Amino acid sequence: MTEYEVDRALRVAVELADRACRTIRDTGGTGASPTGPVREKAGPADIVTDTDEEVERQVRAVLRREFPDWGIDGEEYGVEPGAAGAPHWVIDPVDGTTNYAHGLGWCSFSMGLAEPDGNPLLGVVADPWRREVFTATRGGGAHLNGSPVRAADHATLTGHVFMTEWAAHAHWPGQDALLAELADRHCTVRVMGSTALSLVQVAAGRASAAAIGAFHPVDGLPALLIATEAGATATPRLPAYDEPLLLAVPKVAAEARELWNRTVRPGP
Template identity: 35%
Template sequence: MVSHSGLITVMQRAARKAAPRIRRDFGEVEQLQVSRKGPADFVSMADERAEGTLLDELRHARPDWGFLMEEAGAIEGAPGKPRWVLDPIDGTSNFLHGIPHFAISIAVQEPKPGGGWGDVTQGLVYQPLTDESYWAEKGRGAWLNERRLRVSSRVDLADALVATGIPYKGHGHLERFRKILDSVSPEVAGIRRFGSAALDLAWVAAGRFDGFWEEDLQYWDIAAGMLLVREAGGFITDFRGGDSGLAQGQVLAATDHIHSRLHKLVAGALR
């Protein structure tokens, strides 16, 4: 049995409490009430019910903590306390189209002493259809259920399988994406777009993907996944190789061998 903190237990319990209803809703997706938040940006009753369950479970465990959530937004906690960062269904479009590729994402973010928010110290990406629980704690590694995770050992970009997100109606920068794609695609073994940034990052941590890039993401999409990659031995930066763009949802994740090469291609395409 892998040893982890009580917070991971709380997060896994909350995710598994929300999972049965998500599975039922997925099996009856044509009957769900769906509303539009913006261009090609949907929210279903499944998202709202799952978020409500997660909120109740996590608030019960840590009643004085705050929240940053996709649907309900920010809820302030007690001063100096951490907050939960959560996305009830990352990959809503997949969910609504009956595509079985989506996840619950939960992270713990610590406050900075002078105000604002700092490091993510625990993260969980949970796939409710497969019961795959990707979790990490800062300084204690990343895991898939009971198995320790390490990023892949590939060293050649020509052997790398890389994931991304493609701009779509009302979201992203299509011309910037085209420049990056034209630079990266001739150099790698393949590029995939699966539609859940949380799972893409978890799969980098698990060695299934060798790299991932995307921008115009929300923090709840990537908070847990970024910790997973780092604790599995990978690197996370923005497109310029720093960290200033991470808070704005610009992410470049890869193995230690692939990251520098991928970063040069992405940054060079945007010069």
């Protein structure tokens, strides 16, 4: 893709993020319940609201008009294939629907663009409540509300923050052992309820590391690019679908990876 195409795609994505955040703020949030019913998908811990669907419909309509040959993969409406060799969008309209549906002000809009092989080209993660928009393009660095952002310079996990998420309502394999090791190091763990928003805290310098048990491109790929463009290290560099992911700031990467390999990815 040309630099002009990526820049244009990023401009459109940021405009869509702003529109999505307004919709999210208007329909729910802290101290309020979202309008419309809350419905189950795979089970009681996997839910969807009218806002999830409305935001994704709005985004898809714009993308079909502006980039008709590109594919789309969205959390609520699945895959629309693009032309052969074309990039594809990934969209999570409300990442953290459970928080949103219960009036907890920690969710996000996540959107990215990837090559046919899955390598990310751009990422946008927007926090409606704090009015923060994280952006990145491959090789172009990471930004927060338009200003460059870098991962923290911490040299140890001790005394700092480690972000993670459950697998919906459940712990994922190795998570309990990892949390115990982090507790022994006096590293404070936070489970906040939005994969995309948790991962970008590493990019913002607020967390030393973050981990998830199952990588899904619709909510993980944009944040992965933002964090690595901010200087974080990813293990693996580009996870396969449902593969665990670890992010760490540079000086903590070796320590975090050693714990990771001992607890989550032990050898035979």
